Amino acid sequence: MNNQDGAYILQVQGLNVFYGSFQAVNNVSFDVKPGEIFGLLGPNGAGKTSTLSAVEGLLKPQGGSITVAGYNAKEKPLYARAAMGVQLQATSFQPELTVAEILQLYAGIYGVSMTKEKLRDILTDINLADAESKKFGELSGGQQQRVSLIISTIHDPRLVLLDEPTSGLDPQSRRRLWERIEAIRERGHGVLITTHSMEEAEAVCDRIAIIDHGRIITIDTPQALIEKHRNDPEVISVSRRGKITLEDVFIALTGRAIRS
Numbered sequence: 001m002n003n004q005d006g007a008y009i010l011q012v013q014g015l016n017v018f019y020g021s022f023q024a025v026n027n028v029s030f031d032v033k034p035g036e037i038f039g040l041l042g043p044n045g046a047g048k049t050s051t052l053s054a055v056e057g058l059l060k061p062q063g064g065s066i067t068v069a070g071y072n073a074k075e076k077p078l079y080a081r082a083a084m085g086v087q088l089q090a091t092s093f094q095p096e097l098t099v100a101e102i103l104q105l106y107a108g109i110y111g112v113s114m115t116k117e118k119l120r121d122i123l124t125d126i127n128l129a130d131a132e133s134k135k136f137g138e139l140s141g142g143q144q145q146r147v148s149l150i151i152s153t154i155h156d157p158r159l160v161l162l163d164e165p166t167s168g169l170d171p172q173s174r175r176r177l178w179e180r181i182e183a184i185r186e187r188g189h190g191v192l193i194t195t196h197s198m199e200e201a202e203a204v205c206d207r208i209a210i211i212d213h214g215r216i217i218t219i220d221t222p223q224a225l226i227e228k229h230r231n232d233p234e235v236i237s238v239s240r241r242g243k244i245t246l247e248d249v250f251i252a253l254t255g256r257a258i259r260s
């Protein structure tokens with residue numbers, strides 16, 4: 001398939017990732033549709049970052065196929081990568097550069113024009129209008145995450161990959177970041193995101209895959225997952241206050257609490 005406007009922005013089929021003889025990702029398959037926020041949830045060490053890294057082309061998978069915006073990542077790696085925006089688990093920019101300098105630098109790298117006006121619009125949009133000449137290193141965690149999200153989407157990619165963008169943020173910053181992520185969905189683009197926060201996933205993700213020990217345990221909408229498992233004895237035994245949440249389902253399916 002090579003249609004750029006196909007039903008999927010990302011298709012992952014039978015993905016395997018090894019580190020030496022250790023298999024971190026085991027036969028993982030899922031897809032992301034246009035206008036969808038797809039959450040990859042799992043405890044630490046489940047294989048989330050390894051899966052994203054393979055999609056991003058940062059590591060070479062030992063098996064399976066990855067198709068981004070209709071481009072097979074093995075056959076057309078440059079086209080596949082051009083359709084992606086990536087925010088790594090630990091993204092950091094030169095702390096001495098100002099916000100304006102960083103945005104201009106990356107606009108240049110991606111070949112996107114960045115006038116003074118456009119720069120100001122972008123910063124206003126992410127509530128950083130007064131931070132233009134602040135150094136990146138002086139921003140709060142939430143502000144840094146917003147800048148790095150903007151940079152990962154500066155070329156308006158069809159697929160955005162975000163690895164735990166909200167971890168370590170206060171509730172207001174999380175809320176703002178999620179608004180930005182929802183705006184990407186509204187543009188009809190696809191978002192693949194990993195998060196530890198079941199509450200956020202339940203509220204924002206259109207579909208979720210729960211992954212553990214490198215394998216996908218289940219894929220569905222948050223609501224359907226809760227419905228499907230609400231009468232499981234393990235789910236009932238971990239739930240509190242009678243209301244079944246996605247977190248209860250997650251803990252029951254992975255057999256343990258979310259490790260931070």
Ligand SMILES: Nc1ncnc2c1ncn2[C@@H]1O[C@H](COP(=O)(O)OP(=O)(O)O)[C@@H](O)[C@H]1O
Nearest residue numbers: 019022024042043044045046047048049050051
């Ligand atoms: N570069 C690496 N070399 C060896 N093992 C790794 C490497 N990166 C990750 N792993 C292992 O692979 C498994 C999955 O890691 P990772 O994909 O980072 O999980 P997650 O992002 O879900 O926390 C873990 O057991 C981890 O220790």
Ligand SMILES: [Mg+2]
Nearest residue numbers: 048049050089
């Ligand atoms: Mg990770």
